[in-house]
Amino acid sequence: MATTLSASAEVPIRSQSVRTRRPPTASRADPPLPRSESSTRAESSRPHRRSSQRSTTAPSSPRHQPPPEAPAPPPAASNVEPSSEHRDSTDPKARKSQHRYRTVIPAPSGNYAFIKTIGQGSMGKVKLAKKEGTSELVACKIIERVSPDDGRQSREEREKADAAREDRNAREAAIVSLLNHQYICGLRDNLRTRWHWYMLFEYVNGGQMLDYIISHGKLKEKQARKFARQIASAVDYCHRNSIVHRDLKIENILISKTGDIKIIDFGLSNLFSPEDDRKLKTYCGSLYFAAPELLQAKPYTGPEVDVWSFGVVLFVLVCGKVPFDDQYMPALHQKIKKGAVDYPNWLSTECKHLISRMLMTDPRQRATMHEVMNHPWMVKGYGGPPDNFLPHREPLALPLDREVIEQMTGFKFGHPDHIEKELTRRIKSPKYQAAVRRVEREKEAPQVPPKDVEKRRGFGFDFYRRRNSMTSRETLTNASSEGLVLGEDPLNAFDPLISIYYLVREKIDREKSELQAPPKAVQPPPSPPQSQSLQVPPSPIARPREKHSLAEIIPPPQPAHTESRSRQRARSHSEDQAREPVKNGLLSPDMIPAKKEGTAASILRRLSTRDRRKEPPPEPKTSGTVRGVSMRAKSLGHARRESIQARRAKREAEARDQQPVREETDAELGENENEPEGETSGGSNERLEPEDPDLSKPVYLKGIFSVSTTSTRPLPEIRADIKRVLKQVGVDYTEIKGGFSCVHSPSIKADEASQQFEPTVADGEIRFEILIVKVPIVNLHGVQFKKVGGNTWQYKAMAEHILKDLRL
Numbered sequence: 150m151a152t153t154l155s156a157s158a159e160v161p162i163r164s165q166s167v168r169t170r171r172p173p174t175a176s177r178a179d180p181p182l183p184r185s186e187s188s189t190r191a192e193s194s195r196p197h198r199r200s201s202q203r204s205t206t207a208p209s210s211p212r213h214q215p216p217p218e219a220p221a222p223p224p225a226a227s228n229v230e231p232s233s234e235h236r237d238s239t240d241p242k243a244r245k246s247q248h249r250y251r252t253v254i255p256a257p258s259g260n261y262a263f264i265k266t267i268g269q270g271s272m273g274k275v276k277l278a279k280k281e282g283t284s285e286l287v288a289c290k291i292i293e294r295v296s297p298d299d300g301r302q303s304r305e306e307r308e309k310a311d312a313a314r315e316d317r318n319a320r321e322a323a324i325v326s327l328l329n330h331q332y333i334c335g336l337r338d339n340l341r342t343r344w345h346w347y348m349l350f351e352y353v354n355g356g357q358m359l360d361y362i363i364s365h366g367k368l369k370e371k372q373a374r375k376f377a378r379q380i381a382s383a384v385d386y387c388h389r390n391s392i393v394h395r396d397l398k399i400e401n402i403l404i405s406k407t408g409d410i411k412i413i414d415f416g417l418s419n420l421f422s423p424e425d426d427r428k429l430k431t432y433c434g435s436l437y438f439a440a441p442e443l444l445q446a447k448p449y450t451g452p453e454v455d456v457w458s459f460g461v462v463l464f465v466l467v468c469g470k471v472p473f474d475d476q477y478m479p480a481l482h483q484k485i486k487k488g489a490v491d492y493p494n495w496l497s498t499e500c501k502h503l504i505s506r507m508l509m510t511d512p513r514q515r516a517t518m519h520e521v522m523n524h525p526w527m528v529k530g531y532g533g534p535p536d537n538f539l540p541h542r543e544p545l546a547l548p549l550d551r552e553v554i555e556q557m558t559g560f561k562f563g564h565p566d567h568i569e570k571e572l573t574r575r576i577k578s579p580k581y582q583a584a585v586r587r588v589e590r591e592k593e594a595p596q597v598p599p600k601d602v603e604k605r606r607g608f609g610f611d612f613y614r615r616r617n618s619m620t621s622r623e624t625l626t627n628a629s630s631e632g633l634v635l636g637e638d639p640l641n642a643f644d645p646l647i648s649i650y651y652l653v654r655e656k657i658d659r660e661k662s663e664l665q666a667p668p669k670a671v672q673p674p675p676s677p678p679q680s681q682s683l684q685v686p687p688s689p690i691a692r693p694r695e696k697h698s699l700a701e702i703i704p705p706p707q708p709a710h711t712e713s714r715s716r717q718r719a720r721s722h723s724e725d726q727a728r729e730p731v732k733n734g735l736l737s738p739d740m741i742p743a744k745k746e747g748t749a750a751s752i753l754r755r756l757s758t759r760d761r762r763k764e765p766p767p768e769p770k771t772s773g774t775v776r777g778v779s780m781r782a783k784s785l786g787h788a789r790r791e792s793i794q795a796r797r798a799k800r801e802a803e804a805r806d807q808q809p810v811r812e813e814t815d816a817e818l819g820e821n822e823n824e825p826e827g828e829t830s831g832g833s834n835e836r837l838e839p840e841d842p843d844l845s846k847p848v849y850l851k852g853i854f855s856v857s858t859t860s861t862r863p864l865p866e867i868r869a870d871i872k873r874v875l876k877q878v879g880v881d882y883t884e885i886k887g888g889f890s891c892v893h894s895p896s897i898k899a900d901e902a903s904q905q906f907e908p909t910v911a912d913g914e915i916r917f918e919i920l921i922v923k924v925p926i927v928n929l930h931g932v933q934f935k936k937v938g939g940n941t942w943q944y945k946a947m948a949e950h951i952l953k954d955l956r957l
C-alpha cells in the first residue's frame with residue numbers, strides 16, 4: 150500500500166539554509182523584530198535564489214535540459230513552447246529569470262496578459278495578469294522548472310532536484326485545483342511550458358496580513374479572533390481532506406476586498422496519512438513558524454505541524470511580533486525547541502492559554518485542530534466553533550466512478566487501473582467497513598448525543614485541564630473530526646487516496662452544476678426585489694460564510710448555507726447522468742473564473758469598494774483630532790449597525806446596480822502629476838491600464854487604517870513627506886500611479902559565508918510599494934504598504950521605520 154502513494158517526494162532538510170545575517174535596516178528599526186526571514190525549505194525542492202542570480206550574471210553557465218514530463222501531469226498542464234516571451238530585462242534588480250517567460254499566457258480558459266509584478270517568493274515571481282477582453286484579474290505564479298547550473302551540483306544532482314521540484318509543482322497545482330474553500334486562494338487555471346509553470350490564482354486584492362499588522366501594530370483580540378476563525382476553518386478543511394499546508398506563516402495569509410482571509414502558497418503542502426509507517430519526513434517551512442519536531446528531523450503525521458505554525462501566526466496577530474526570535478540561528482533553534490514564550494501582560498488569559506496549547510513542543514501534547522476550534526477564546530462571541538465548510542459526504546461504495554479516478558492526477562498515484570484497484574482494496578478493507586458501520590450507527594443514534602459522546606466531540610472539553618493523561622494516539626488523531634479519530638472516520642482524512650477521490654468528485658460535480666447553471670452574464674434586471682428574476686438559484690459551489698463575517702453584516706441575496714451539514718451534498722457517482730466529458734480535468738473556458746466568485750461575493754466586493762458619494766453622510770466626529778477621525782474611519786468596517794431591513798434594502802439596491810463602484814485615488818483626482826510616462830513598478834512592458842478600476846486605485850480595506858497610517862494633511866504634503874523619509878532612509882523610489890515603488894538595497898555586502906545560507910533573499914534587497922489612498926466618507930488620506938519582494942522581516946522593519954518618521 151505504501152508504495153502506491155508516493156505523493157510526498159520528500160526531501161531531507163538542510164538546516165543551514167536559514168539566514169544568519171541581521172539585515173542592515175533592522176538596526177534602525179524598533180527592536181525586537183526578527184532579523185531575517187528564514188526558510189527551512191529543502192533546497193532541492195526550492196530553487197536557490199542566490200544560485201539563480203549567479204547564473205544570470207555568468208553567461209557561460211550552461212543550461213541543462215528541461216526535466217522530463219511529470220509522469221502524471223496535473224489538470225491543464227500543457228507543454229507548449231513560448232511564442233511571445235521575455236526575460237525580466239526591465240527589472241534589473243529583481244531576481245532574473247533563468248529562462249524567458251511569456252508575457253501572454255494562453256491558458257485553457259483564455260489569454261492572460263501580464264501587467265506588473267505583485268509578489269516575489271522563493272519560487273519565482275507573482276504577476277498580476279488580466280484576461281484578454283475582460284477586466285478579470287488573476288495572480289500568476291511563475292515557477293521555473295529547471296534549476297540553474299551554479300557549479301555546485303553535478304548534472305545528475307540537478308536533474309534529481311528538478312524532478313523532485315517538478316513533482317512538488319505538479320502536486321501544488323493538483324491540490325490547489327481541488328480545494329474549494331472561501332478562505333483558500335483558488336486556482337483558476339494553470340499552464341506548463343517547457344521551462345515554466347504558470348499558475349493562475351484568483352487575485353486577492355486586499356493586501357497581506359502582514360501589511361495589516363504593520364498598519365495596526367497588533368490586532369485587537371476580537372479582530373484577531375475573526376481572522377483566526379477563518380484560518381482555522383481553512384486549515385481544518387485541508388486536514389479533513391488529508392492535506393497539510395506545512396508553510397503557514399503570516400506572509401501566506403492575504404486579505405480579500407471583503408476583509409476576509411485567503412491562505413496562499415500550497416507549494417510545500419502534501420498529503421498525509423494516519424498510518425504510522427507513512428509519516429512525513431520533509432522538514433520544511435519558514436523557521437520562525439516551524440514546529441520543534443521539524444528542527445529535530447522527527448517524522449510527523451502532518452496536522453500537528455500546521456497547528457504549531459497557526460499558533461505562531463496567532464501570536465503574531467495579537468502581539469505584532471514573532472514568539473521565538475534570535476539573530477543567532479542556533480539560539481533561535483534552541484528557543485523554538487524549548488518553546489518558552491513571553492506573553493505580554495495585556496493578552497487575555499484565554500488567548501494565552503490557546504496559544505500555549507498550540508505551541509506545546511511535544512506534538513503529542515499539542516492542541517488538535519478540534520481543540521483549537523472549540524477553545525473558549527475561539528468561540529467567544531460566536532457561540533460555537535468555526536465551520537470548516539466541508540461538503541456533506543457519504544461513505545464510498547463500489548463501484549467507483551472511473552471518470553473521477555481518471556482525474557486523480559498530479560499526485561503520482563499511478564495508472565487509473567492501479568488507483569481503482571487500491572481504492573477498491575481500501576473500501577473493502579475491514580477497517581473501512583467497520584468505520585462505515587460506526588458512522589451508520591451514529592446516524593441512527595438519538596439526536597441528542599449522550600454525555601460521553603458529547604465529550605468526545607469536544608463540546609464538553611475541559612480546556613484548562615492538562616492533557617498528559619491522553620495517549621499520543623488520542624492527542625494526535627482526534628484533531629478536528631467531531632469525535633471520530635483521524636484514520637477511523639470514513640468521511641474525514643481516512644486515507645489520502647479516498648480524500649482525493651472525494652475532492653475530485655466534488656470538483657467534477659461543481660463543474661457540471663456550473664455548466665447547468667444559468668450564464669453569469671444574465672444579471673438580474675432592475676425589477677422589484679420580490680421578483681423571481683432576482684432570485685439566483687442556489688449553487689452547490691456557493692461558499693457559506695463564517696458567522697459574524699462581513700457577509701453576515703451585509704447578507705448576500707441568496708441564503709448561503711451556513712452549516713456544512715445543511716449544504717447540498719455532492720452527488721454520488723450513481724446519481725450522475727449524462728456526464729459531459731471533462732478533458733484532463735480542464736475547466737472549460739467560460740466556467741472557471743466567474744463562478745468562483747458568486748453573487749454574494751460580487752455584491753460584497755461592490756459594497757466594500759462603494760463610491761463614497763453613495764455613502765450616507767458621515768456621522769459627527771467625536772473630536773476634531775486625527776485620532777477621533779481615524780477611529781471613526783476604523784469603525785466603519787467593524788461596527789456598521791444597520792437594521793436587517795435597511796441592510797436588505799441596501800443589498801437589493803446594490804444587486805440592481807450593475808456598475809462596479811470604486812473610490813477615487815489621488816491619481817484619478819489628477820494629483821499624481823509626477824508620474825513618469827509609462828513608468829510603473831513593473832517596467833515599460835507592465836504599464837498600468839488606467840481604465841481598469843482595480844489598477845487605477847490602491848486597495849482600500851475597511852478598517853485597515855490606523856491612526857499612524859491616516860492623515861488629515863493634503864495629498865501633496867503627504868507625498869513630499871514620503872519622499873523626504875525615503876531619501877532619508879536610503880530607499881530608491883519611482884513614483885507610480887497612486888504612490889511609490891520602492892527598492893532598498895543594503896550598502897553593506899554580506900560576506901560569502903553568510904550569503905550561502907540565504908536562499909530566499911537577493912542581497913538583502915527589499916521591494917515594496919507605498920500607496921496613498923483616499924479614505925471614503927471622512928476626508929482622510931491613508932498610507933498603505935505592500936511588500937513586493939525580499940525579506941519579510943526586513944520589510945516590516947523598514948515599513949515601520951518609514952511610518953515612524955512620517956509626519957502624518
Ligand SMILES: Nc1ncnc2c1ncn2[C@@H]1O[C@H](COP(=O)(O)OP(=O)(O)OP(=O)(O)O)[C@@H](O)[C@H]1O
Pocket residue numbers: 267268269270271272273275288290334350351352353354357400401403413414415416909936
Ligand atoms: N493570489 C494572489 N493575489 C495577490 N497576491 C499574491 C497572490 N499569490 C501570491 N501573491 C503575492 O506574491 C507573493 C509570493 O507568493 P507565494 O508565497 O505563493 O510565492 P512563493 O514563491 O511560494 O513564496 P515563498 O517564498 O513565501 O514560498 C505573496 O507574498 C503575495 O504578496
